[in-house]
Amino acid sequence: MSIQKYKECIEACNICAVYCDNCATSCLQEPNLENMAECVRLDIQCAQICRLAVAFMAQGSEYAQDICQLCADICQKCGDECGQHEAEHCQECAQACHRCASLCASMVA
Amino acid sequence: MSIQKYKECIEACNICAVYCDNCATSCLQEPNLENMAECVRLDIQCAQICRLAVAFMAQGSEYAQDICQLCADICQKCGDECGQHEAEHCQECAQACHRCASLCASMVA
Amino acid sequence: MSIQKYKECIEACNICAVYCDNCATSCLQEPNLENMAECVRLDIQCAQICRLAVAFMAQGSEYAQDICQLCADICQKCGDECGQHEAEHCQECAQACHRCASLCASMVA
Amino acid sequence: MSIQKYKECIEACNICAVYCDNCATSCLQEPNLENMAECVRLDIQCAQICRLAVAFMAQGSEYAQDICQLCADICQKCGDECGQHEAEHCQECAQACHRCASLCASMVA
Numbered sequence: 001m002s003i004q005k006y007k008e009c010i011e012a013c014n015i016c017a018v019y020c021d022n023c024a025t026s027c028l029q030e031p032n033l034e035n036m037a038e039c040v041r042l043d044i045q046c047a048q049i050c051r052l053a054v055a056f057m058a059q060g061s062e063y064a065q066d067i068c069q070l071c072a073d074i075c076q077k078c079g080d081e082c083g084q085h086e087a088e089h090c091q092e093c094a095q096a097c098h099r100c101a102s103l104c105a106s107m108v109a
Numbered sequence: 110m111s112i113q114k115y116k117e118c119i120e121a122c123n124i125c126a127v128y129c130d131n132c133a134t135s136c137l138q139e140p141n142l143e144n145m146a147e148c149v150r151l152d153i154q155c156a157q158i159c160r161l162a163v164a165f166m167a168q169g170s171e172y173a174q175d176i177c178q179l180c181a182d183i184c185q186k187c188g189d190e191c192g193q194h195e196a197e198h199c200q201e202c203a204q205a206c207h208r209c210a211s212l213c214a215s216m217v218a
Numbered sequence: 219m220s221i222q223k224y225k226e227c228i229e230a231c232n233i234c235a236v237y238c239d240n241c242a243t244s245c246l247q248e249p250n251l252e253n254m255a256e257c258v259r260l261d262i263q264c265a266q267i268c269r270l271a272v273a274f275m276a277q278g279s280e281y282a283q284d285i286c287q288l289c290a291d292i293c294q295k296c297g298d299e300c301g302q303h304e305a306e307h308c309q310e311c312a313q314a315c316h317r318c319a320s321l322c323a324s325m326v327a
Numbered sequence: 328m329s330i331q332k333y334k335e336c337i338e339a340c341n342i343c344a345v346y347c348d349n350c351a352t353s354c355l356q357e358p359n360l361e362n363m364a365e366c367v368r369l370d371i372q373c374a375q376i377c378r379l380a381v382a383f384m385a386q387g388s389e390y391a392q393d394i395c396q397l398c399a400d401i402c403q404k405c406g407d408e409c410g411q412h413e414a415e416h417c418q419e420c421a422q423a424c425h426r427c428a429s430l431c432a433s434m435v436a
Contacts, residue, residue, distance in 0.1 A: 003131045014123040014163075021167035022112045024262070028255040037246040044242070044262060045388055047167075051160050052379050054123075058130035058156075061372055063401060070393050133371070137364040146355040153351070153371060154279055161270050170263055175288050183281060221349045232341040232381075239385035240330045265385075269378055272341075276348035276374075 002060035009068065009103045010054050016075060016100035017050035023082060023093035030087065039081050039090060046078040046097060053104065068104040075101035111169035118177065118212045119166050122159040125184060125209035129156035132191060132202035139196065148190050148199060155187040155206060162213065174217050181213035220278035227286065227321045228272050234293060234318035235268035241300060241311035248305065257299050257308060264296040264315060271322065286322040293319035329387035336395065336430045337384050340377040343402060343427035347374040350409060350420035357414065366408050366417060373405040373424060380431065395431040402428035 003010065024043035027036035053071040056064040079097030082090040112119065133152035136145035162180040165173040188206030191199040221228065242261035245254035271289040274282040297315030300308040330337065351370035354363035380398040383391040406424030409417040 002134070003127055010127060014127075018112055018119060018123075018163065018167045021164055022169075025111070025168045025259065028259050033252050033255055037251055040258065041243065041246050041386075045383065045386065045390065047164065048379060048382060049390075051164075052375060054127065055130055055156065055160075055375060056372065058127045059134045059368075059372065060131075063372065063376075063397065066397050066400075070390065070397070073393075074390060134368065137368050142361050142364055146360055149367065150277075150352065150355050154274065154277065154281065157270060157273060158281075161266060164266060165263065168259075168263065172263065172267075172288065172292060175291075179281065179284050179288070182284075220352070221345055228345060232345075236330055236337060236341075236381065236385045239382055240387075243329070243386045265382065269382075272345065273348055273374065273378075276345045277352045278349075 002064075003058050006057040006064070006107065009107045010057050012096075012100040012103040013050040013054045013057075013071065016096045017047040017054075019089075019093040019096040020044075020047040020050070020078065023089045026087065026089035036085065039085060042074070042078040042081050043093065046074050049074050050100060057107075065108050069108045072101045072104035072108065075104065111173075112167050115166040115173070115216065118216045119163050121205075121209040121212040122163045122166075122180065125205045126156040126159040126163075128198075128202040128205035129153075129159070129187065132198045135196065135198035145194065148194060151183070151187040151190050152202065155183050158183050159209060166216075177213040178217045181210045181217065184210035184213065220282075221276050224275040224282070224325065227325045228275050230314075230318040230321040231268040231272045231275075231289065234314045235265040235272075237307075237311040237314035238262075238265040238268070238296065241307045244305065244307035254303065257303060260292070260296040260299050261311065264292050267292050268318065275325075283326050287326045290319045290322035290326065293322065329391075330385050333384040333391070333434065336434045337381050339423075339427040339430040340381045340384075340398065343423045344374040344377040344381075346416075346420040346423035347371075347377070347405065350416045353414065353416035363412065366412060369401070369405040369408050370420065373401050376401050377427060384434075392435050396435045399428045399431035399435065402431065 020043040049071045053067045056067045075097045079094045083094035129152040158180045162176045184206045188203045192203035238261040267289045271285045293315045297312045301312035347370040376398045380394045383394045402424045406421045410421035
């Protein structure tokens with residue numbers, strides 16, 4: 001069953017999407033928002049691809065690997081951007097993104 | 110922070126969406142598929158509203174309660190339908206749906 | 219067939235989601251981004267609820283009206299916010315949001 | 328602006344998603360549902376990737392081409408499956424899928 005097979009990757013994607021949504025909202029309340037624009041932009045995309053990756057894995061889709069490959073790339077880029085900011089929501093998000101990137105990459109391998 | 114405040118409800122919605130996706134795919138492989146049509150139909154909707162509920166909660170949206178109210182209704186209906194089928198994927202999905210319905214209802218209350 | 223019955227509302231929701239996505243991205247590139255934070259925040263939510271509304275209408279869901287009711291509220295709020303900004307992407311988005319709010323309200327009535 | 332640049336492809340993806348949602352629901356009401364299982368399964372995935380493709384194009388994402396490449400593949404497969412069924416909702420869906428596959432492929436090229 002796909003949801004057993006992909007359990008760890010599904011959980012990492014779900015957690016990553018939640019931290020990205022939270023990071024985007026929190027960035028939009030930061031006083032130095034102009035420095036956060038790229039972070040918000042990537043958070044939005046990262047949350048979206050993570051949720052699609054979960055759906056495709058849970059559905060046992062033959063395209064799950066293709067989505068997870070792309071998800072790994074986007075998570076890596078988003079995590080790298082978030083990691084440059086000191087705000088706690090950015091640091092937490094960076095960690096969730098990098099973990100998700102790693103698990104998606106392993107899933108594809 | 111919204112993701113702490115709504116932690117349990119977010120997790121229940123994420124789990125419910127995954128079990129609904131899995132149940133839909135599994136139902137489509139059942140020999141008695143004609144009995145499973147309503148289950149598939151509700152699984153699809155339930156997974157979608159659960160993912161939106163998570164997104165709105167994680168974003169700290171002022172509409173999170175409205176979505177969770179509706180999510181509770183759809184999860185309840187989907188769980189009731191799934192609960193009528195003996196297949197393991199249906200029983201597991203029913204449990205995830207009912208738990209999600211309960212936590213969404215509590216969140217709104 | 220639901221997609222004929224809801225044709226105009228589906229199209230308005232799809233157009234609204236696209237303008238909201240575009241407005242969010244464009245706002246994030248504005249020099250006065252701190253004034254645009256609320257606009258971005260609402261654009262994200264509005265695009266998400268519009269896409270769910272389309273999916274539920276196209277699926278002929280018994281919950282389509284509930285989603286469209288909520289979609290009307292979010293579109294109205296997002297359109298009002300966008301309408302306060304002079305940028306072309308905001309003005310176009312405001313127009314798409316208000317049209318969508320109006321069609322969703324009519325669909326529910 | 329991305330929404331002008333990708334206008335035709337965005338519209339084709341939105342239309343494809345709507346026809347896939349409609350086809351899935353309609354297939355689930357067919358008397359010979361067991362022949363329609365694969366159609367429903369692909370419709371669900373196709374609607375999801377089409378909506379993500381629209382979102383990424385409308386956001387002007389640097390990953391829009393990657394998503395559209397995958398969207399072209401899924402639309403092609405879904406359209407080929409739908410095209411094998413005589414039901415009007417399948418034939419209409421096949422046409423929407425093939426048009427979307429073609430426009431996504433052109434967008435990537």
